[in-house]
Amino acid sequence: MTRRVLVVKFGEIGLKGANRRFFERVFLQRMKDALSDLPGGPPWIEHTRGRFAVGLEGLREEEVVTRLRRVFGVVELAGAFKVEADLDALEQAARLALEEALAAHPPGATVRFRVESRRADKRFPLNSLELDRVLGARLLAAFPRLKVDLGRPEIRVEVEVRDEGGYAYARTYPGPGGLPVGTSGKGLLLLSGGIDSPVAGWMSLKRGLELEAVHFHSFPFTSERAQEKAMDLARTLALWAGGQMVLHLAPFTAMQRAIRDLCPEELGVTVMRRMMLRLSGLLARRIGAQALVTGESLGQVASQTLQSMTVISQATDLLVLRPLVGMDKTEIIELARKIGTFEISSRPYEDCCSLFVPRHPATRPRPEAVTRAEARLPADQLLEQTLADVQTHRLDGRLRHR
Amino acid sequence: MGAQRPEIYLDHAATSPPHPEVVHEVLRAMRETYGNPSSLHRKGLEAERAVGRARETLAAAIGARREEIVFTSGGTESNNLALRGALRALGHRGRHIITTAVEHPSVLEVVRDLEGDGFRVTLLAPDRDGTVRVEDLGRALAPDTVMVSMMAVNNEVGAVQPVAQAAALLGRARPTGGRPLFHVDASQALGRLPLDAAALGADLVTFSAHKLGGPKGAGGLFVRHGTGLRPLLLGGGQEGGLRSGTENVPAIAGMAVAVDLARRELPERTAVMSELRRHLIEAVFGGVPEARLNGPAACADTSDPFAGQGGAAPHIACFSFPGAPGEVVVHCLEEEGIYVSTGAACSSRKRRRSHVLEAMGLPDADVDSAIRVSLGPETSDADIDRLAEVLGRVVRDIRRFARR
Structure with missing residues (x-):
């Protein structure tokens, strides 16, 4: 037969x-x-x-x-x-x-x-x-x-x-090669609306990591459509993870306001990223993830100098995986197109008017200055509140199989 | 987030919440008048009658005859049908079109497309307050001008355009035949200002249902008796052959209710709303002293609004708050339960800036921070006071980010 x-x-x-x-x-x-x-x-x-x-x-x-x-x-x-x-x-x-x-x-x-x-x-x-x-x-x-x-x-x-x-x-x-998702432990992806982080997520899925994602939003200073965009990206990534992906939406507006009001302007971005990592660390513990995944690549923007990344990494004990570190922007874009996230990332709703980016961010923040700046923040309390307000969605991408 | 507070909807120029009687009528028509007006049996006849009654209502509201009304899917389709349909019928008479730089995209995009078909287009620039001048129209007229299209009320800043004056000018332009056709987009005017299509002297007038408490997906085009027009949609020959496709009976019936309500309440409503708009401007300047008003400050004379005296429609006012991006202001107000629109959508990747505000010659800072507030029949003085109070707070908060 x-x-x-x-x-x-x-x-x-x-x-x-x-x-x-x-x-x-x-x-x-x-x-x-x-x-x-x-x-x-x-x-x-x-x-x-x-x-x-x-x-x-x-x-x-x-x-x-x-x-x-x-x-x-x-x-x-x-x-x-x-x-x-x-x-x-x-x-x-x-x-x-x-x-x-x-x-x-x-x-x-x-x-x-x-x-x-x-x-x-x-x-x-x-x-x-x-x-x-x-x-x-x-x-x-x-x-x-x-x-x-x-x-x-x-x-x-x-x-x-x-x-x-x-x-x-x-x-x-x-086929795509790699290892089956779930054979390398579990990670938490910091998913912005940009081009890089979904690609970083895809690359960690490829190495067998089971993945959940967290997206920080600053409504009303950013559009609610930025959250839609993150959900859409998660749905597309879900296709590569067996069909579903869990996305945590973390409201960061109160933190942004506090940083604006209490920290020196040039350290704003550094402190904000550190707070994102700390929150992600708390969330990782809650969901049993053993590593964080980010879309950072060396030297792409001011906050991704070695000094900056060192100071930011020190905010968490968790291993931070940066799968894009060896890639050029053009390679990242090419991969994003292949994965199917590029079109979504290119939608215009991200970081409306760059309200949070100071004119002169510190490219070499000194750890002591950052520590002093953070001492003025009620960080624990703000993080606890953010964690309590996190909304979790289980997104299904299977309608997108083509 | 926060305590329960009443919503304040101030985006009526985008769309207005349907009146309860409209909802009732649409629902009733969906349940009972579900027949196809073209069907021979009683169900079809009932639907045909409902459409006929709606046609009569709309015709009466704008001083037209029943057979001069074509139902469409809304303002965009009406504008497309008016321009493309008329030029397909009369394009041979000339190749020049005149419209204004502040029209809705459903006019501007069509004339841009017609440019590709070999038409010449003149865009009339507005004044600093968004009003176009009939003298400019007079100067732009050419021997081969076949079509003039001018909106009655600008949707972004509320400027009332001199459409009656323009019609008079066009009537005198070439008395012996060959007069250019005159199309008026009255999407923002119906139900807000007294509008008599016949008296206005326009050949084609666009209407939309959902801007005045009607359902979305319904609109109309007034086609003056004797105006040559060719359809865009061919098929079963509905709407006198000008718009094939099974009539959207529930939406058309709902539109008629909205139009009739607006007609009956109009004189009172325009007076009340003009007063509200005065209050709005005063209150916003009270809350944000450095605000700027875009568009005319005073309301148009509601007894004869389109005669070229300028002024604003009573339901629209556009402000700028330099230093506070419009999109962010929209979201901050939204968080307080207040809904308004931007004059310009702004983003880090792509800028879609308001063509209207740019045509008015506003500086970039004013264009990017523009907010449109548009009032409805349910808007109260208390709503406006609350808007002004929240605006003051929100604009200060945003500027503390943007100060950098």
């Missing part, structure tokens, strides 16, 4: 030795999350050593591919035909795969191809090379327009013989 399946190849998970079972279990769950909005719920997923195969019965391959290409850990997807591990059946599967691939080429034109076999089940009588040769010859006989080219084939028919059966495919899709 021939079945249509999507073979899922994953990379680093396989290397994780004793933890492999845990990783694979999480990976399977993430795939199910990503497929949960398909009509009829997530399809059947077969798990064998080093492989997952998603049954495509009643589904279009494309709708499954779109979703699984957003699951970290996926290295490659292959639209395959699954059969019994039997030479004739394998030939049949290879023919079907080849026919599909040929449809993309102009009719009648000669097409270069090769067969590439892997024999994982050593009980199978032919080894990989023999299988290549036998299947290659049979396909060549069946399709007169083919020409063998081992070096630069236009179609690569891959055949795998495994314990549970055989697969043949000629169409593959690259």
